[in-house]
Amino acid sequence: MALFSAIPLRYVGIDLSNALAIAxxxxxxxxxxxxxxxxxxxxxxxxxxxxxxxxxxxxxGVNLMEI
Numbered sequence: 001m002a003l004f005s006a007i008p009l010r011y012v013g014i015d016l017s018n019a020l021a022i023a024x025x026x027x028x029x030x031x032x033x034x035x036x037x038x039x040x041x042x043x044x045x046x047x048x049x050x051x052x053x054x055x056x057x058x059x060x061g062v063n064l065m066e067i
Contacts (some may be wrong), residue, residue, distance in 0.1 A: 003014075003059075006016045010040060012041075015037055015041065018035040019033045019036075019037045020033070022056075026056035026059070026060070028052060028056055032050070032052075032053050032056075035048075036053075036057055036060060036062060039057065039063070040061075040062060043063075045062075045063040045064060046064055047064075047067065
């Protein structure tokens with residue numbers, strides 16, 4: 001738990017209209033599109049094991065982290 005509590009987290013507001021546009025464009029659920037929107041707006045890498053989310057992120061130019 002100590003390792004997880006040391007991870008710096010920041011909560012960001014939802015750009016719902018952009019997340020919905022990404023969801024429509026990528027055929028993903030809105031909550032997946034929200035992660036893509038956040039990654040794009042904050043130039044943050046995305047770490048996911050979800051195949052469709054990974055593919056959509058690559059298509060949108062989101063930096064992906066591999067494990």
